[in-house]
Amino acid sequence: MKKILLAFAFCFAALSAFSSYAAEPRQAPTEQERARTVYIFHQPIVMLQAKFGLTTPEERVLRIRNTLRNFTEADVREPLSIVPVTRYNQQGRLIVMNGKPVMLLTEGDLDEGDDLTLDQAAQRVLARMEAQRMALRDQYD
Numbered sequence: 001m002k003k004i005l006l007a008f009a010f011c012f013a014a015l016s017a018f019s020s021y022a023a024e025p026r027q028a029p030t031e032q033e034r035a036r037t038v039y040i041f042h043q044p045i046v047m048l049q050a051k052f053g054l055t056t057p058e059e060r061v062l063r064i065r066n067t068l069r070n071f072t073e074a075d076v077r078e079p080l081s082i083v084p085v086t087r088y089n090q091q092g093r094l095i096v097m098n099g100k101p102v103m104l105l106t107e108g109d110l111d112e113g114d115d116l117t118l119d120q121a122a123q124r125v126l127a128r129m130e131a132q133r134m135a136l137r138d139q140y141d
Contacts, residue, residue: 038064038103040132046125050108053088057109064103075100076137080130082122093122095129102129 029037029047036057038045048057055063078098085094085104092106105122114121 036061040068040129041135043128043132045128045132046103046105046109048105048109049111050090050106052090052104052106052108060103067100067102071097071100073140074098076133076140080126080133082119082126091118093118095122095126097133 029044033047036049037047038061048060050057052060075098080095080097080102083094083096085092087104087106090106090108092104094104095102103125105118105125107118110116110118110121116124
């Protein structure tokens with residue numbers, strides 16, 4: 001019964017998280033858009049659009065992917081959080097897990113057509129990442 005409830009809760013969280021995207025992955029992405037999109041367990045999380053310092057969106061995605069691979073089971077047990085930061089004179093939201101940085105979302109990553117603030121976009125990205133983190137944590141249990 002507990003597993004059924006967990007599965008139902010996960011499906012509900014995933015549906016609500018993926019029903020609306022922020023700095024949004026595209027429905028039918030091009031190769032370039034795919035290269036700029038962070039995926040966790042084949043689920044699109046966010047499409048990065050901003051060059052940050054000398055780092056392209058594609059390079060940022062590769063760094064995030066490598067960061068995610070280095071997390072331990074102990075890290076995955078801790079919830080994600082958002083920390084407001086300013087880097088290179090840009091406002092950003094740093095998503096951290098167990099005190100370790102996962103990714104940085106900046107104002108330049110936002111799509112003007114979405115009409116979202118940086119905080120709203122960061123909350124949506126956090127919800128998608130948290131759904132994947134909880135699914136992985138449940139696999140460890």
